[in-house]
Amino acid sequence: MSLPIVILASGYGAAASAFLPRVAYRLAVPFGVAPRSACAGCGRPFPAGLRGWVRVGSSCPGRAFHRASPVPTGPLAMVAAGGLAAALLALALGTVAVLPALLPAVPLGVLLAAVDLRCLRLPDPLVGALAAVVVPPLVLLALVGGEPGRLARAAAAAGLAGAAYLMVALLPRQGLGFGDVKLAALLAFPLGFLGWPAVAAGMIAPHLVNGPVAVFLLVTARARRGTALPLGPALLAGALLGVVAA
Structure with missing residues (x-):
């Protein structure tokens, strides 16, 4: 482990995630609904082109969106999550070639978690x-x-994880969506690349993460019994823990 690499990785994760709050705000809509074209709070339309999606420190859009979420999904939370996730990856992987292969996934993981937490x-x-x-x-x-053995193991892990989550999703009243199935299969691929212990840790950890989170939300009155909780953030956190445990 090299401290400069950890610092650089953390800086990358934080900086890249800083551009994503508006993207999360616009994409966090119900299924079948087009991305937001204007701020729901003030009604101001988003600019055309890239400026309408990516902007750091925007004072418009999203304040009501961030307040409505039971857990923090605002700019600071996303920046902190990106920096922490990238730092943990660097700590776990050091200078091996897998690190630059996985680092670009950090901001996308933060974005997926923010959207899933909201909608x-x-x-x-x-x-x-x-x-x-x-x-x-x-x-x-x-x-x-x-x-090639690592590649075969990664594909096998993805197939097994996808099949397992699909079977659960097909059961009645499980609250597991097909997006969760796809994400679980996808996250199992890099875990399988690292080894079966990483797969096991990465697939078990999400369910250990969601339990304490549910209790916290109930105790703080941010959720009620029967409130649906997103699994995506826990899957992403579990995959990160799987990499750390590899």
């Missing part, structure tokens, strides 16, 4: 973007490094 959705375009960022670099690493 209980993991939009397919975001999950697809995460897959496009995570899978190709690991495939390239395995092929260039002459380690």
Whole structure:
């Protein structure tokens, strides 16, 4: 572990996540509803083009959105989450080639968590973007490094995780969405690349994370019994813990 690498990784995670609060605000809408085109609080429309999606320190959009979430999803929370996640990855992986392959996934993971926390959705375009960022670099690493076994293990882990979560999702009253199934399968791929212990830790940890969170929300009156809780953030946190445990 190199302290400069950890600091650089953390800075990257925080800086990249700082551009995402408005993206989260616009995408956190019910299924079938188009992304927000204006601030729900003041009614001011978003600018056209990239400026309408990415802006740091915007005073408009999202204040009511962030207040409505039972847990912090505002700019500071997203920046802190991105910095912490990237730092933990760097601490766990050090200078190995897997680190630069996984670091770009951090801001997308933060974005997915923020959207899921607000509207209980993991939009397919975001999950697809995460897959496009995570899978190709690991495939390239395995092929260039002459380690096809790691690639086969990653694919097997993704298939097993996807099948397991799909079976649970098909059961009645489970509250598990197909977005959770896709995300679980996707996150199992890099965990499988690292090894089966990482897969086991990464698949068990989400359910250990969600329990204390549910208790906290009940105790602080931010949720009631029967309130649906998003699984996406726990899946992402569990995958991070799986990497740390690898």
